[in-house]
Amino acid sequence: MEGLPPGYRPNVGVCLINSDNQVFVASRLNVPGAWQMPQGGIEDGEEPISAAIRELREETGIASAELISEVPKWLTYDFPPTVKAKVNRLWGGEWHGQAQKWFLMRFTKDESEINIASGEAKPEFSEWKWVNPEEVIEQAVDYKRPTYEEVMRTFSPYLTESKAAKCRSTKW
Numbered sequence: 163m164e165g166l167p168p169g170y171r172p173n174v175g176v177c178l179i180n181s182d183n184q185v186f187v188a189s190r191l192n193v194p195g196a197w198q199m200p201q202g203g204i205e206d207g208e209e210p211i212s213a214a215i216r217e218l219r220e221e222t223g224i225a226s227a228e229l230i231s232e233v234p235k236w237l238t239y240d241f242p243p244t245v246k247a248k249v250n251r252l253w254g255g256e257w258h259g260q261a262q263k264w265f266l267m268r269f270t271k272d273e274s275e276i277n278i279a280s281g282e283a284k285p286e287f288s289e290w291k292w293v294n295p296e297e298v299i300e301q302a303v304d305y306k307r308p309t310y311e312e313v314m315r316t317f318s319p320y321l322t323e324s325k326a327a328k329c330r331s332t333k334w
Contacts, residue, residue, distance in 0.1 A: 170261035174214040175201040177266045185298050188287035197301035210263040223277030227267040233316045236261040239309045266317045
């Protein structure tokens, strides 16, 4: 894969937005309170966009999404030492962190398609929600925050389009 930094596991991320330009995030089962956008490894011989579509489907059950844009370069983050030891044991490698290609996609169906509990892979998330771009950054784990800031900055022209906010609370 062209431009992939050495020592980083090839990975993709999906910034999925709804019709109100809110971003999909989910809370990890193994790290409660750690909210993230869908992401995952690129398999041997797989193109990054194919990996992004596959990971979105596996982690969320979502197949109805259209590609809007992508971050033009690989974004990297380093694992903290405790995470590095764990993932290198699981993945059988010696990775500094992950190099990610990020894609912006728009969800094109209703929320009944979202199924984090029985996607096509072992469930990774306990719950999901739609949030504003600022909240994506605020709720990310520390070591992913700079990458998320860059993703939101790159996709900001698509996220700031005027859309009427919809209240989903029964309190209002």
